[in-house]
Amino acid sequence: MPKVIKTKAQNFGEKMSGENKKTGKKTDAANKIEKAAKPEKQPKTKKTKNDVVKDVARKDKLVKNADKIVAVAEPVAVRFSKIYENKNVREILLKYFEEGCVDILPELNDYIGDEIVSNKKNMKAPIIRKWLNLMHDKSIVEFNRTKDKKTGWFTYFWKIRPDKVVEFTVSDINKEIEKLTKEIEEIKAHNFVCDCKTWTSTEALESDFVCQECEKVVMEKDDDKLIAEMENKKKVLEKKKEDILSSP
Numbered sequence: 001m002p003k004v005i006k007t008k009a010q011n012f013g014e015k016m017s018g019e020n021k022k023t024g025k026k027t028d029a030a031n032k033i034e035k036a037a038k039p040e041k042q043p044k045t046k047k048t049k050n051d052v053v054k055d056v057a058r059k060d061k062l063v064k065n066a067d068k069i070v071a072v073a074e075p076v077a078v079r080f081s082k083i084y085e086n087k088n089v090r091e092i093l094l095k096y097f098e099e100g101c102v103d104i105l106p107e108l109n110d111y112i113g114d115e116i117v118s119n120k121k122n123m124k125a126p127i128i129r130k131w132l133n134l135m136h137d138k139s140i141v142e143f144n145r146t147k148d149k150k151t152g153w154f155t156y157f158w159k160i161r162p163d164k165v166v167e168f169t170v171s172d173i174n175k176e177i178e179k180l181t182k183e184i185e186e187i188k189a190h191n192f193v194c195d196c197k198t199w200t201s202t203e204a205l206e207s208d209f210v211c212q213e214c215e216k217v218v219m220e221k222d223d224d225k226l227i228a229e230m231e232n233k234k235k236v237l238e239k240k241k242e243d244i245l246s247s248p
């Protein structure tokens with residue numbers, strides 16, 4: 001059985017090098033654009049001022065396009081490749097997964113069998129599989145599987161999806177920010193209070209600033225400190241988001 005795994009793993013290795021080849025191709029394309037962006041030989045005829053302006057604009061466009069191609073050619077696997085090392089990413093992942101589960105992510109840089117992860121981590125394979133499936137439910141890991149023709153059993157090989165880890169954690173932060181924003185709006189709108197509830201200014205005005213239930217005067221309340229604290233929390237979240245998105 002280990003022999004089979006080795007062979008399959010090698011197959012995946014080949015797949016991965018295929019990707020590198022692809023990258024090579026894209027780099028060639030980028031080189032071509034770079035060449036195209038280089039100054040052309042000066043024509044013998046004199047150029048008018050208008051021609052020069054047009055040339056500059058054309059070259060700018062080429063350079064911009066070259067940037068775009070280079071950006072596309074950069075494999076996602078390189079960007080965010082060590083995303084699990086980002087402390088903000090880890091903090092968010094721990095909201096959803098057990099520590100042991102988050103700790104197997106560094107093993108998944110390249111396709112790896114769950115049995116191997118289990119041996120490396122000295123954890124029972126069913127637990128490892130349970131964790132991998134949980135992370136797969138959130139799309140932050142992917143798998144390839146191979147069928148053993150004799151036994152009909154599948155062997156699963158797992159890999160982290162760094163871009164999806166970013167997407168997942170950033171989306172969690174966005175939800176937190178959205179929740180805070182709504183709460184702040186709510187507090188700002190209900191800026192009057194009696195002994196039993198909060199009121200909007202319109203509600204307070206309509207009831208002549210007296211509550212029928214607790215019979216107390218409806219007073220304006222000062223939420224500035226609370227709102228400032230909440231705004232601050234939002235800023236911290238925005239910074240965490242920036243930190244994740246600029247992760248190497």
Ligand SMILES: [Zn+2]
Pocket residue numbers: 194195196197211212213214215216
């Ligand atoms: Zn009241």
